[in-house]
Amino acid sequence: MLEKEVVNFERTIIIGIITQNQNEEKLNEYLDELEFLTYTAGGQVVKRFYQKLEKPHPKTFLGSGKIDEINSFIKSNSISTVIFDDELSPSQQKNISKILDCKILDRTNLILDIFAQRAETSYARTQVELAQCQYLLPRLSGLWTHLERQKGGIGLRGPGETEIETDRRIVRDRIALLKEKIKTIDKQMSIQRGNRGAMVRVALVGYTNVGKSTLMNVISKSEVFVENKLFATLDTTVRKVVIKNLPFLLSDTVGFIRKLPTQLIESFKSTLDEVREADLLLHVVDISHSDFEEHINSVNQILQDIKSNNKPVIMVFNKIDAYKHLIIETDDLITEKTVKHFTLEELRSTWMNKSGAKNTLFISATNKDNFEEFRKKVYEMVREIHITRFPYNKFLYPDFKDASED
Structure with a gap:
C-alpha cells in the first residue's frame, strides 16, 4: 500500500475480486495500482475489500454478505467514496448505489476523472x-x-x-x-503533421509514470511537465531534436495503463496517431517497478490494438538507479528466484538475449546514467531510417558512397 501522508483527501475504500483468471497476488498488484490512481485523483484509501468469486455477481458485483460488511464499514468510518477495480455495468452501479449511501466509482470512471483533472x-x-x-x-x-x-x-x-x-x-x-x-481538430493536426517535412519521427511510448517526460526533457532540453503521479502528461508534446548533425522529431505521448477504458482509446485517437505515424518507437519501461514485465505486455497489446506493433523499437529500461536499491538479496534456496531477485546485470543479459542486444538499453533519465549510449543508439537507428528514405544526402552522410560513383 502507498505510505503517503494524505490530508483533506476523500476517505475511500477500494474493492476487487479473486477469480479463476485473477489470483490473490494479481489482485493485490491491481489494487496497488488502483490505490495510486486514487491518490492521484485526490483520495486516501482507508481499507481494501475483496471476495473470491467464480465471476462478478450480475446484480451487485459482490455477494450480499460482503456488500453488507462494506456498508457497515462505510457507516462507521465516514467513507465518502467506494471504488471498484473492474468496470461496473449500469445495472450493477445502480443497484450498489441503492445499498451504499456514498459515491460509487469504478476503475474506468476513476481514470476518466484523472484525465479530466489533467487535461x-x-x-x-x-x-x-x-x-x-x-x-x-x-x-x-x-x-x-x-x-x-x-x-x-x-x-x-x-x-x-x-x-x-x-x-x-x-x-x-x-x-x-x-x-x-x-474531427475538425484532427484534420488540423493531420495537416500539421504533414507540414513537419520529411524528418524522421520518433515517439516515446510506455506505461504511465515510467519517466517518458523526464527522458523527453533530457534529450530535447525542453520543459515538459513531470510529476510522480499517474497520467501527469495528457497532451502530446513534439520537439525537434538534433543528435550530432541529424535532426528528427520526438513526441511524448499519453501513458498507457492496464484496463485502459475503450472510451479513452477512441477519444484520444489523434494523440495515438503520433504513435501510428512514428518511424521509430522508444518503449520506456520502469525497471524498478515489480510488475514491469506485465507493463510491457500491456503496452504491446495496446500497440497491437492501434496497429503499431510492427515498427522498429528500442527498449529503454529506465530508473536503473532506483532498481539498484530494490534488489532483494536472499540465500533461501527454497524460494524460487524471480525477476525481483535478479541483479541489474542478470536482467540486462536476460532482456538483451530476449529482444536483441542492439535494441535494448538500460538508463537513468534522472541521473543521465548510460545516456551517451542512449543517444548513440537513437542516432544510429534514426540515421538508418533517414538513409533509407534519402540515400544520397552527402551533407548528412559524408561517409556514404554511391555505387554509381565507382
Missing part, C-alpha cells in the same frame, strides 16, 4: 469530455434513483422517465457535437 488544452478537454459522455450515457437512469424511492404514483410516473430521456438526448447531442469538434 490542460482545449483539445485534451474535448477528448476527455467525449469519453465521459460515452461512459455516462448508458448510466443516466442511475442518476434518477431518488425518484424511485418516492412512494406513490400520481404525477411521479412520467416526469422521471421524461427527464431521463431528455438528458439522454442532451448527452447524445453533446457526443455528436464533440465528435465533430474533434
Whole structure:
C-alpha cells in the first residue's frame, strides 16, 4: 500500500475480486495500482475489500454478505467514496448505489476523472469530455434513483422517465457535437503533421509514470511537465531534436495503463496517431517497478490494438538507479528466484538475449546514467531510417558512397 501522508483527501475504500483468471497476488498488484490512481485523483484509501468469486455477481458485483460488511464499514468510518477495480455495468452501479449511501466509482470512471483533472488544452478537454459522455450515457437512469424511492404514483410516473430521456438526448447531442469538434481538430493536426517535412519521427511510448517526460526533457532540453503521479502528461508534446548533425522529431505521448477504458482509446485517437505515424518507437519501461514485465505486455497489446506493433523499437529500461536499491538479496534456496531477485546485470543479459542486444538499453533519465549510449543508439537507428528514405544526402552522410560513383 502507498505510505503517503494524505490530508483533506476523500476517505475511500477500494474493492476487487479473486477469480479463476485473477489470483490473490494479481489482485493485490491491481489494487496497488488502483490505490495510486486514487491518490492521484485526490483520495486516501482507508481499507481494501475483496471476495473470491467464480465471476462478478450480475446484480451487485459482490455477494450480499460482503456488500453488507462494506456498508457497515462505510457507516462507521465516514467513507465518502467506494471504488471498484473492474468496470461496473449500469445495472450493477445502480443497484450498489441503492445499498451504499456514498459515491460509487469504478476503475474506468476513476481514470476518466484523472484525465479530466489533467487535461490542460482545449483539445485534451474535448477528448476527455467525449469519453465521459460515452461512459455516462448508458448510466443516466442511475442518476434518477431518488425518484424511485418516492412512494406513490400520481404525477411521479412520467416526469422521471421524461427527464431521463431528455438528458439522454442532451448527452447524445453533446457526443455528436464533440465528435465533430474533434474531427475538425484532427484534420488540423493531420495537416500539421504533414507540414513537419520529411524528418524522421520518433515517439516515446510506455506505461504511465515510467519517466517518458523526464527522458523527453533530457534529450530535447525542453520543459515538459513531470510529476510522480499517474497520467501527469495528457497532451502530446513534439520537439525537434538534433543528435550530432541529424535532426528528427520526438513526441511524448499519453501513458498507457492496464484496463485502459475503450472510451479513452477512441477519444484520444489523434494523440495515438503520433504513435501510428512514428518511424521509430522508444518503449520506456520502469525497471524498478515489480510488475514491469506485465507493463510491457500491456503496452504491446495496446500497440497491437492501434496497429503499431510492427515498427522498429528500442527498449529503454529506465530508473536503473532506483532498481539498484530494490534488489532483494536472499540465500533461501527454497524460494524460487524471480525477476525481483535478479541483479541489474542478470536482467540486462536476460532482456538483451530476449529482444536483441542492439535494441535494448538500460538508463537513468534522472541521473543521465548510460545516456551517451542512449543517444548513440537513437542516432544510429534514426540515421538508418533517414538513409533509407534519402540515400544520397552527402551533407548528412559524408561517409556514404554511391555505387554509381565507382
